[in-house]
Amino acid sequence: MPFLSRISHPSLLDGTYLQHIPSLNNGLRLCLDSNVTFFVGENGSGKSTLLEAIAEQCGFSLKGGNRNHNLNTGHRFEGYESALAPYLQLAWSPRRINEGFFMRAESFFNFASYIDELAADDPRLLRAYGGRSLHEQSHGESFLSLFNNQFESGIYILDEPEAALSPARILAFMSVIHELDRSGRAQFIIATHSPMLICYPGATIYQFDESGVRETSYENTEHFYLTKSFLDNPEAYLRHLMDG
Numbered sequence: 001m002p003f004l005s006r007i008s009h010p011s012l013l014d015g016t017y018l019q020h021i022p023s024l025n026n027g028l029r030l031c032l033d034s035n036v037t038f039f040v041g042e043n044g045s046g047k048s049t050l051l052e053a054i055a056e057q058c059g060f061s062l063k064g065g066n067r068n069h070n071l072n073t074g075h076r077f078e079g080y081e082s083a084l085a086p087y088l089q090l091a092w093s094p095r096r097i098n099e100g101f102f103m104r105a106e107s108f109f110n111f112a113s114y115i116d117e118l119a120a121d122d123p124r125l126l127r128a129y130g131g132r133s134l135h136e137q138s139h140g141e142s143f144l145s146l147f148n149n150q151f152e153s154g155i156y157i158l159d160e161p162e163a164a165l166s167p168a169r170i171l172a173f174m175s176v177i178h179e180l181d182r183s184g185r186a187q188f189i190i191a192t193h194s195p196m197l198i199c200y201p202g203a204t205i206y207q208f209d210e211s212g213v214r215e216t217s218y219e220n221t222e223h224f225y226l227t228k229s230f231l232d233n234p235e236a237y238l239r240h241l242m243d244g
């Protein structure tokens, strides 16, 4: 059973950019029935906007990291960094949890630098990250060492984690998710464009588009069928595209 069981907000009529995001402006009510939830949808469809609002409501820094890593940014909405966070309501079942992590691919570099700064004062801290600076590991290595060393129980909110990972490492990452999923002590909410990741068995997939946010299956996502039909015959696909 997931800990975060429902995410909702009312219609957004407040004059911020949120009212121009079709997937979000009519209000939202998402049930999280499994330990692993994916957000999929076109670029700009609102996935990160919602993910950041959830992360902030959970108490995580939007620069990425857990509750101990609260890095502040300049821009704030009524005490929140995220414009959507003030409207969002989270329901927890059986109980609220405070442990966990928020990570977006593009902020990983900043996060690695921040960990280095802390480790300059206390080198023991690097133990949690595989024993060496995250900057001395490749993007994918450092990402997986974070998972293997840091993630135990909690809620993990990840924005496009696949950006760091080769296809083989995506599979390794899925097996890490599986270990944590099976333990019953972890919940994942992941925005992704990866057609591989969304095949994770038993995951709930929410598709963001013009008409709102609705549940779907991996076979019915564009990420899956477009990638599959392309890889089935790249030459024919590209010939068609480039001659057309």
Ligand SMILES: Nc1ncnc2c1ncn2[C@@H]1O[C@H](COP(=O)(O)OP(=O)(O)OP(=O)(O)O)[C@@H](O)[C@H]1O
Pocket (backbone or CB within 6 Å): 017, 021, 041, 042, 043, 044, 045, 046, 047, 048, 049, 050
């Ligand atoms: N601070 C902001 N001010 C104004 N508009 C914003 C702001 N942040 C995001 N937007 C707009 O909100 C929309 C949703 O952006 P969001 O980052 O949530 O998309 P996304 O689904 O995560 O896309 P991608 O797959 O490319 O990461 C976009 O049109 C974006 O330009």
Ligand SMILES: [Mg+2]
Pocket (backbone or CB within 6 Å): 047, 048, 049, 159, 191
């Ligand atoms: Mg995004």
